[in-house]
Amino acid sequence: MTHTGDLLTTGENMKLSVLVLEGPYNHEASDSAYNFIQAALDKGHAIRGIFFYDDGVYNATKLMDPPQDDRHISKRWSELGARGIDMIVCVAAAKRRGITDEVLVPNIRISGLGQLATLIDESDRLVTFGD
């Protein structure tokens, strides 16, 4: 499959960004995004950044405390952040939902929608995970 303009041909390594629109545990979007990112990294692609918007901001709270035999979604994201991936939570969506710096897991930051524009600009592809 070939594309026009500055787009790459599939098969080459790409720089990707991911947009997450749903919260953890209820919808599969958050898990799918995580699994997609792992698969992309395994294939040698780079992840420029991950942007959490709408209920997606709930992915970033350290207050979640799932049963031990379940995945800890915010911890997983934090571990990706520790690998140097830029993890951003939308400030407006976060304020609505009580997500503040105090409740964020490490390696995730709060910023504005403009950061999404920058991620898109600096990536070969944006992949959106929502409902």
Next chain:
Amino acid sequence: MAATGKKIMVTVRKAPHGSIYVQESIEVMFIFATYDMDLSVVFMDDGVLALQTGQDTKQLGTKGFMASLGALVDWEVTKVYVDRQSLKERNIPEGSIQPIGKDDDSGAPIRPKVLDSIEIATMMATQHSIVSF
């Protein structure tokens, strides 16, 4: 600042009011419009329901997005399109969809441009990124 003039498309595909998707997609349009991007917007699938006129969210207790939608042109979001087939399937007449602004000179309402699916597909194929709501 992103300043590369890349082609970015925002698609609105969900029915309004049941979720915050339509409202937040409009927020994204406003922000992206302040960046140097070649921004286009497509309402398609259930997203075309957002373009029905006469929507009033007062009794829902939500702010609604109708005023924002009517200000898109003021915010320089001018490449706004709607999928003809999606309108037809939902029995929404093409001429009655919600204006996104007014012409500066004549004051005439500016409405999203109705396109066939194949035209939208062609536009999609040339985008750097598509942000799907």
